[in-house]
Amino acid sequence: MPLAFESANRGTIAFGFFNIDTDLLLLQQYFLFADDFCRHVVRLAEDSRQKTHEVSWLVYSIQDPTRIGDLMSAIRGVRYTGFIGEVYKHFPFPKKEVEFKQKPEGFQNRAWMIFLLGKWGAIQRVPVRADKENETVSIGEYLFAKEVFHQLIQYVWAGGYPRWRDEIRPDYVLEMKGSLEKAGGWLTRGLVFP
Template identity: 55%
Template sequence: MNTVPGVRTERNGEHMPLGFPSLSHGTIAFGFFNIDTDLLLLDHYFFFADRFCSNVARLAREGDQELSEEAWDVYAIENRSEIGDLMGAIHSIRFSGFIGEVYRHFPFPQNQSEFKQKPEGYRNREVIAEIIGKYGVEVRISIKAARTPSTVQIGEFLISAGVFQELVQYVWLGGYPRWRDGIRPDYVLDMKQAAEESRSWLFSDIGNKLL
Protein backbone atom coordinates (compact mmCIF):
# COMPACT_ATOMS: atom_id res chain seq x y z
CA MET A 1 0.00 0.00 0.00
CA ASN A 2 1.43 3.35 -1.03
CA THR A 3 0.13 6.03 1.34
CA VAL A 4 1.17 9.47 2.47
CA PRO A 5 2.39 9.67 6.09
CA GLY A 6 -0.43 10.70 8.38
CA VAL A 7 -3.05 10.39 5.65
CA ARG A 8 -5.48 7.64 6.45
CA THR A 9 -7.28 6.31 3.45
CA GLU A 10 -10.50 4.95 4.93
CA ARG A 11 -13.60 6.35 3.29
CA ASN A 12 -15.19 7.58 6.49
CA GLY A 13 -14.58 9.79 9.49
CA GLU A 14 -12.88 13.13 9.15
CA HIS A 15 -10.34 12.02 6.57
CA MET A 16 -10.11 14.37 3.63
CA PRO A 17 -7.99 12.66 1.00
CA LEU A 18 -9.48 9.27 0.24
CA GLY A 19 -7.87 6.01 -0.72
CA PHE A 20 -8.28 4.97 -4.33
CA PRO A 21 -7.14 1.63 -5.77
CA SER A 22 -4.35 1.83 -8.30
CA LEU A 23 -3.14 -0.90 -10.62
CA SER A 24 0.50 -0.13 -9.87
CA HIS A 25 0.93 1.00 -6.27
CA GLY A 26 -1.94 -0.42 -4.24
CA THR A 27 -4.10 2.17 -2.50
CA ILE A 28 -3.08 5.77 -3.19
CA ALA A 29 -4.29 8.93 -1.49
CA PHE A 30 -6.02 11.63 -3.51
CA GLY A 31 -7.90 14.75 -2.54
CA PHE A 32 -8.15 17.98 -0.65
CA PHE A 33 -6.38 18.12 2.71
CA ASN A 34 -7.35 21.55 4.06
CA ILE A 35 -10.66 23.36 3.60
CA ASP A 36 -9.00 26.76 3.13
CA THR A 37 -7.02 25.79 0.04
CA ASP A 38 -7.98 24.20 -3.26
CA LEU A 39 -4.68 22.34 -3.48
CA LEU A 40 -5.09 18.63 -4.19
CA LEU A 41 -2.66 15.85 -3.40
CA LEU A 42 -2.06 12.62 -5.27
CA ASP A 43 0.35 10.71 -3.09
CA HIS A 44 3.47 12.94 -3.25
CA TYR A 45 2.18 15.14 -6.10
CA PHE A 46 0.31 18.38 -5.46
CA PHE A 47 -1.67 20.58 -7.85
CA PHE A 48 -4.29 23.28 -7.56
CA ALA A 49 -7.81 22.17 -8.35
CA ASP A 50 -8.31 24.67 -11.16
CA ARG A 51 -5.39 23.15 -13.02
CA PHE A 52 -6.67 19.63 -12.42
CA CYS A 53 -10.11 20.63 -13.67
CA SER A 54 -8.79 22.40 -16.77
CA ASN A 55 -6.61 19.39 -17.58
CA VAL A 56 -9.58 17.05 -17.22
CA ALA A 57 -11.73 19.36 -19.36
CA ARG A 58 -9.06 19.42 -22.05
CA LEU A 59 -8.95 15.61 -22.09
CA ALA A 60 -12.73 15.54 -22.35
CA ARG A 61 -12.74 17.89 -25.32
CA GLU A 62 -10.15 15.94 -27.29
CA GLY A 63 -12.79 13.64 -28.70
CA ASP A 64 -12.75 9.87 -28.87
CA GLN A 65 -9.05 8.98 -29.08
CA GLU A 66 -7.53 5.52 -28.73
CA LEU A 67 -4.62 7.07 -26.84
CA SER A 68 -4.43 10.52 -25.29
CA GLU A 69 -1.11 11.84 -23.99
CA GLU A 70 -0.49 15.05 -22.08
CA ALA A 71 1.98 16.61 -19.69
CA TRP A 72 0.77 18.11 -16.41
CA ASP A 73 2.75 20.60 -14.34
CA VAL A 74 2.62 19.68 -10.66
CA TYR A 75 4.54 20.07 -7.43
CA ALA A 76 6.38 17.03 -6.12
CA ILE A 77 7.63 16.39 -2.58
CA GLU A 78 9.96 13.44 -3.02
CA ASN A 79 11.01 13.18 0.63
CA ARG A 80 7.89 11.73 2.23
CA SER A 81 8.86 12.92 5.70
CA GLU A 82 8.61 16.47 4.32
CA ILE A 83 4.96 15.99 3.35
CA GLY A 84 3.86 16.05 6.97
CA ASP A 85 1.35 14.41 9.28
CA LEU A 86 -2.22 15.29 8.30
CA MET A 87 -3.96 13.72 11.29
CA GLY A 88 -1.49 15.32 13.69
CA ALA A 89 -2.12 18.71 12.08
CA ILE A 90 -5.91 18.29 12.14
CA HIS A 91 -5.79 17.55 15.87
CA SER A 92 -3.21 20.31 16.52
CA ILE A 93 -0.77 17.88 18.10
CA ARG A 94 1.92 17.71 15.43
CA PHE A 95 2.68 20.32 12.79
CA SER A 96 5.34 18.69 10.64
CA GLY A 97 6.38 19.21 7.05
CA PHE A 98 4.38 20.93 4.35
CA ILE A 99 0.95 19.94 5.62
CA GLY A 100 1.83 21.00 9.14
CA GLU A 101 2.87 24.45 7.96
CA VAL A 102 -0.36 24.81 5.98
CA TYR A 103 -2.36 24.00 9.12
CA ARG A 104 -0.41 26.56 11.13
CA HIS A 105 -1.75 29.15 8.71
CA PHE A 106 -5.20 27.60 8.32
CA PRO A 107 -6.16 25.50 11.37
CA PHE A 108 -8.86 22.85 11.38
CA PRO A 109 -12.17 24.49 12.41
CA GLN A 110 -13.17 24.11 16.05
CA ASN A 111 -16.81 23.79 15.05
CA GLN A 112 -17.36 20.55 13.15
CA SER A 113 -20.24 22.15 11.24
CA GLU A 114 -17.69 24.45 9.57
CA PHE A 115 -15.81 21.48 8.12
CA LYS A 116 -16.74 22.19 4.50
CA GLN A 117 -14.51 22.73 1.49
CA LYS A 118 -14.45 26.46 0.79
CA PRO A 119 -15.16 27.48 -2.82
CA GLU A 120 -13.04 30.60 -2.27
CA GLY A 121 -9.98 28.53 -1.33
CA TYR A 122 -8.30 29.70 -4.54
CA ARG A 123 -7.72 33.06 -2.85
CA ASN A 124 -4.99 31.48 -0.72
CA ARG A 125 -2.96 30.09 -3.61
CA GLU A 126 -0.17 32.64 -3.28
CA VAL A 127 0.38 31.69 0.36
CA ILE A 128 0.18 27.97 -0.37
CA ALA A 129 2.54 28.22 -3.35
CA GLU A 130 5.09 29.99 -1.17
CA ILE A 131 4.85 27.28 1.48
CA ILE A 132 5.11 24.32 -0.87
CA GLY A 133 8.09 25.95 -2.55
CA LYS A 134 10.02 25.25 0.66
CA TYR A 135 9.36 21.52 0.49
CA GLY A 136 8.80 20.54 -3.12
CA VAL A 137 9.75 21.31 -6.69
CA GLU A 138 7.73 21.91 -9.83
CA VAL A 139 7.89 18.98 -12.21
CA ARG A 140 6.16 17.88 -15.39
CA ILE A 141 4.57 14.44 -15.37
CA SER A 142 3.19 12.37 -18.21
CA ILE A 143 -0.51 11.54 -18.49
CA LYS A 144 -1.65 8.72 -20.75
CA ALA A 145 -5.22 7.54 -21.25
CA ALA A 146 -5.44 4.28 -23.22
CA ARG A 147 -8.74 2.84 -24.43
CA THR A 148 -7.11 -0.60 -24.38
CA PRO A 149 -6.84 -1.70 -21.60
CA SER A 150 -9.01 1.20 -20.30
CA THR A 151 -6.40 2.78 -18.05
CA VAL A 152 -5.00 6.18 -17.14
CA GLN A 153 -1.35 6.72 -16.22
CA ILE A 154 -0.64 9.76 -14.02
CA GLY A 155 3.08 9.98 -13.51
CA GLU A 156 4.12 6.59 -12.15
CA PHE A 157 0.60 5.72 -11.02
CA LEU A 158 -1.60 3.51 -13.19
CA ILE A 159 -5.34 3.50 -12.48
CA SER A 160 -8.41 2.18 -14.22
CA ALA A 161 -10.63 4.51 -16.22
CA GLY A 162 -13.33 3.91 -13.62
CA VAL A 163 -11.09 5.13 -10.81
CA PHE A 164 -10.13 8.16 -12.89
CA GLN A 165 -13.83 9.00 -13.08
CA GLU A 166 -13.97 8.65 -9.29
CA LEU A 167 -11.22 11.28 -8.97
CA VAL A 168 -13.26 13.62 -11.14
CA GLN A 169 -16.34 12.86 -9.04
CA TYR A 170 -14.39 13.55 -5.83
CA VAL A 171 -13.48 17.06 -6.99
CA TRP A 172 -17.02 17.68 -8.23
CA LEU A 173 -18.39 16.80 -4.78
CA GLY A 174 -15.76 18.78 -2.88
CA GLY A 175 -14.20 15.73 -1.30
CA TYR A 176 -15.38 14.19 1.93
CA PRO A 177 -16.62 17.43 3.55
CA ARG A 178 -18.34 18.54 0.32
CA TRP A 179 -18.38 22.09 -1.05
CA ARG A 180 -19.75 24.56 1.46
CA ASP A 181 -23.43 25.29 0.79
CA GLY A 182 -23.14 23.27 -2.43
CA ILE A 183 -21.36 26.20 -4.11
CA ARG A 184 -18.67 25.15 -6.57
CA PRO A 185 -15.95 27.26 -8.22
CA ASP A 186 -16.50 28.05 -11.89
CA TYR A 187 -13.61 25.81 -12.93
CA VAL A 188 -15.38 22.82 -11.37
CA LEU A 189 -18.57 23.63 -13.27
CA ASP A 190 -16.60 23.90 -16.51
CA MET A 191 -15.01 20.49 -15.89
CA LYS A 192 -18.44 18.97 -15.32
CA GLN A 193 -19.81 20.42 -18.54
CA ALA A 194 -16.83 19.23 -20.57
CA ALA A 195 -17.01 15.74 -19.05
CA GLU A 196 -20.74 15.38 -19.64
CA GLU A 197 -20.49 16.58 -23.24
CA SER A 198 -17.41 14.53 -24.04
CA ARG A 199 -17.45 11.94 -26.82
CA SER A 200 -14.41 10.21 -25.32
CA TRP A 201 -14.63 6.66 -24.01
CA LEU A 202 -12.84 7.91 -20.89
CA PHE A 203 -15.90 9.89 -19.82
CA SER A 204 -18.55 7.37 -20.83
CA ASP A 205 -21.56 7.48 -18.46
CA ILE A 206 -19.78 9.89 -16.12
CA GLY A 207 -22.89 12.05 -15.89
CA ASN A 208 -24.33 9.67 -13.31
CA LYS A 209 -21.40 10.49 -11.02
CA LEU A 210 -21.71 14.26 -11.36
CA LEU A 211 -25.19 14.80 -9.94
Protein backbone atom coordinates (compact mmCIF):
# COMPACT_ATOMS: atom_id res chain seq x y z
CA MET A 1 0.00 0.00 0.00
CA PRO A 2 1.27 3.45 -0.77
CA LEU A 3 1.70 5.66 2.26
CA ALA A 4 1.46 9.41 2.72
CA PHE A 5 4.71 11.37 2.77
CA GLU A 6 5.18 15.10 3.24
CA SER A 7 6.72 16.97 0.36
CA ALA A 8 8.22 20.37 1.10
CA ASN A 9 6.27 22.08 -1.67
CA ARG A 10 3.14 20.08 -2.60
CA GLY A 11 1.83 18.86 0.73
CA THR A 12 1.10 15.20 1.32
CA ILE A 13 1.82 12.85 -1.57
CA ALA A 14 1.40 9.10 -2.06
CA PHE A 15 4.42 6.87 -2.56
CA GLY A 16 4.81 3.13 -2.58
CA PHE A 17 3.86 -0.28 -3.83
CA PHE A 18 0.17 -0.52 -4.66
CA ASN A 19 -0.16 -4.23 -5.46
CA ILE A 20 1.70 -7.13 -3.82
CA ASP A 21 2.16 -9.02 -7.10
CA THR A 22 4.25 -6.34 -8.80
CA ASP A 23 7.38 -4.37 -7.96
CA LEU A 24 5.95 -1.16 -9.41
CA LEU A 25 6.07 1.95 -7.22
CA LEU A 26 3.88 4.99 -7.57
CA LEU A 27 4.82 8.55 -6.68
CA GLN A 28 1.55 10.42 -7.21
CA GLN A 29 1.19 10.32 -11.01
CA TYR A 30 4.63 8.80 -11.65
CA PHE A 31 5.33 5.06 -11.78
CA LEU A 32 8.71 3.33 -11.71
CA PHE A 33 9.90 -0.15 -10.94
CA ALA A 34 11.51 -0.71 -7.56
CA ASP A 35 14.80 -1.97 -8.97
CA ASP A 36 15.11 1.20 -11.05
CA PHE A 37 14.32 3.30 -7.97
CA CYS A 38 17.03 1.49 -5.99
CA ARG A 39 19.65 1.93 -8.73
CA HIS A 40 18.73 5.60 -9.19
CA VAL A 41 18.99 6.28 -5.45
CA VAL A 42 22.43 4.66 -5.23
CA ARG A 43 23.68 6.61 -8.25
CA LEU A 44 22.29 9.84 -6.83
CA ALA A 45 23.98 9.24 -3.47
CA GLU A 46 27.32 8.42 -5.10
CA ASP A 47 27.19 11.34 -7.53
CA SER A 48 26.12 13.93 -4.97
CA ARG A 49 28.61 13.12 -2.19
CA GLN A 50 30.30 16.48 -2.33
CA LYS A 51 28.03 18.73 -4.37
CA THR A 52 24.59 19.42 -5.75
CA HIS A 53 23.78 17.03 -8.56
CA GLU A 54 20.99 16.87 -11.15
CA VAL A 55 19.98 13.94 -13.34
CA SER A 56 16.79 12.71 -14.96
CA TRP A 57 14.88 9.49 -14.35
CA LEU A 58 12.81 7.68 -16.92
CA VAL A 59 9.37 7.02 -15.43
CA TYR A 60 5.86 6.26 -16.61
CA SER A 61 3.40 9.07 -16.09
CA ILE A 62 -0.39 9.06 -15.89
CA GLN A 63 -1.38 12.70 -15.54
CA ASP A 64 -5.16 12.26 -15.31
CA PRO A 65 -6.15 10.90 -11.86
CA THR A 66 -9.20 9.17 -13.36
CA ARG A 67 -6.86 7.18 -15.60
CA ILE A 68 -4.77 6.18 -12.58
CA GLY A 69 -7.86 4.66 -10.95
CA ASP A 70 -9.31 4.13 -7.50
CA LEU A 71 -7.01 2.00 -5.35
CA MET A 72 -9.36 1.47 -2.40
CA SER A 73 -12.27 0.35 -4.62
CA ALA A 74 -9.96 -2.03 -6.49
CA ILE A 75 -8.64 -3.50 -3.23
CA ARG A 76 -12.20 -4.08 -2.01
CA GLY A 77 -13.11 -5.59 -5.37
CA VAL A 78 -16.10 -3.26 -5.83
CA ARG A 79 -14.93 -1.12 -8.77
CA TYR A 80 -12.03 -1.45 -11.16
CA THR A 81 -11.22 1.86 -12.84
CA GLY A 82 -8.17 3.08 -14.72
CA PHE A 83 -4.71 1.58 -14.63
CA ILE A 84 -4.92 0.42 -11.01
CA GLY A 85 -8.28 -1.22 -11.69
CA GLU A 86 -6.78 -3.22 -14.54
CA VAL A 87 -3.88 -4.31 -12.34
CA TYR A 88 -6.31 -5.54 -9.66
CA LYS A 89 -8.46 -7.40 -12.21
CA HIS A 90 -5.33 -9.39 -13.09
CA PHE A 91 -3.80 -9.52 -9.59
CA PRO A 92 -6.69 -9.29 -7.07
CA PHE A 93 -6.23 -8.44 -3.42
CA PRO A 94 -5.68 -11.66 -1.41
CA LYS A 95 -8.71 -13.16 0.31
CA LYS A 96 -6.71 -14.03 3.45
CA GLU A 97 -5.12 -11.17 5.38
CA VAL A 98 -2.08 -13.32 6.18
CA GLU A 99 -1.31 -13.42 2.43
CA PHE A 100 -1.14 -9.61 2.25
CA LYS A 101 2.66 -9.34 1.94
CA GLN A 102 4.78 -7.73 -0.76
CA LYS A 103 6.13 -10.50 -2.99
CA PRO A 104 9.89 -10.31 -3.63
CA GLU A 105 9.32 -12.03 -6.99
CA GLY A 106 7.02 -9.23 -8.19
CA PHE A 107 9.55 -8.36 -10.89
CA GLN A 108 8.42 -11.52 -12.73
CA ASN A 109 5.23 -9.68 -13.72
CA ARG A 110 7.19 -6.85 -15.35
CA ALA A 111 6.14 -7.57 -18.96
CA TRP A 112 2.44 -7.38 -18.09
CA MET A 113 2.91 -4.19 -16.12
CA ILE A 114 4.84 -2.54 -18.96
CA PHE A 115 2.03 -3.49 -21.33
CA LEU A 116 -0.56 -1.88 -19.03
CA LEU A 117 1.58 1.21 -18.46
CA GLY A 118 1.86 1.65 -22.22
CA LYS A 119 -1.91 1.48 -22.49
CA TRP A 120 -2.68 3.95 -19.68
CA GLY A 121 0.37 6.21 -19.45
CA ALA A 122 3.39 7.60 -21.23
CA ILE A 123 7.13 7.39 -20.70
CA GLN A 124 8.53 10.65 -19.38
CA ARG A 125 11.89 11.95 -18.19
CA VAL A 126 11.62 13.78 -14.88
CA PRO A 127 14.37 15.94 -13.41
CA VAL A 128 15.85 14.74 -10.13
CA ARG A 129 18.01 17.09 -8.09
CA ALA A 130 19.99 16.40 -4.94
CA ASP A 131 20.65 19.85 -3.46
CA LYS A 132 23.51 19.75 -0.97
CA GLU A 133 23.09 23.34 0.24
CA ASN A 134 19.42 22.88 1.21
CA GLU A 135 19.68 19.13 1.92
CA THR A 136 16.71 18.38 -0.31
CA VAL A 137 15.89 16.02 -3.15
CA SER A 138 13.37 16.82 -5.86
CA ILE A 139 11.77 14.21 -8.10
CA GLY A 140 9.84 15.94 -10.84
CA GLU A 141 7.82 18.68 -9.18
CA TYR A 142 8.00 17.09 -5.70
CA LEU A 143 10.58 18.47 -3.27
CA PHE A 144 11.57 16.40 -0.23
CA ALA A 145 13.67 17.22 2.80
CA LYS A 146 16.55 14.76 3.07
CA GLU A 147 14.85 13.06 6.03
CA VAL A 148 11.65 12.44 4.04
CA PHE A 149 13.70 11.14 1.12
CA HIS A 150 15.24 8.72 3.62
CA GLN A 151 11.70 7.61 4.51
CA LEU A 152 11.05 6.73 0.85
CA ILE A 153 14.22 4.62 0.82
CA GLN A 154 13.26 2.96 4.12
CA TYR A 155 9.78 2.21 2.76
CA VAL A 156 11.27 0.27 -0.17
CA TRP A 157 13.76 -1.46 2.15
CA ALA A 158 10.89 -2.63 4.39
CA GLY A 159 8.67 -3.73 1.52
CA GLY A 160 6.25 -0.93 2.26
CA TYR A 161 3.10 -1.72 4.07
CA PRO A 162 2.61 -4.75 4.45
CA ARG A 163 6.39 -5.49 4.32
CA TRP A 164 8.26 -8.12 2.32
CA ARG A 165 6.82 -11.63 2.54
CA ASP A 166 8.82 -13.64 5.10
CA GLU A 167 11.19 -10.61 5.34
CA ILE A 168 12.85 -11.83 2.11
CA ARG A 169 14.03 -8.86 0.08
CA PRO A 170 14.92 -8.90 -3.62
CA ASP A 171 18.63 -8.72 -4.40
CA TYR A 172 18.32 -5.18 -5.75
CA VAL A 173 17.02 -3.97 -2.36
CA LEU A 174 19.90 -5.66 -0.52
CA GLU A 175 22.38 -4.16 -2.99
CA MET A 176 20.86 -0.70 -2.49
CA LYS A 177 21.31 -0.96 1.26
CA GLY A 178 24.93 -2.09 0.96
CA SER A 179 25.80 0.62 -1.53
CA LEU A 180 24.11 3.40 0.44
CA GLU A 181 25.84 2.35 3.66
CA LYS A 182 29.18 2.74 1.87
CA ALA A 183 28.32 5.88 -0.11
CA GLY A 184 29.10 8.50 2.52
CA GLY A 185 28.33 12.14 1.90
CA TRP A 186 25.50 14.43 2.92
CA LEU A 187 22.66 12.55 1.20
CA THR A 188 23.07 9.35 3.21
CA ARG A 189 24.08 10.96 6.52
CA GLY A 190 21.53 9.87 9.13
CA LEU A 191 19.99 7.14 6.95
CA VAL A 192 19.26 3.98 8.94
CA PHE A 193 17.76 0.69 7.81
CA PRO A 194 15.41 -0.64 10.49
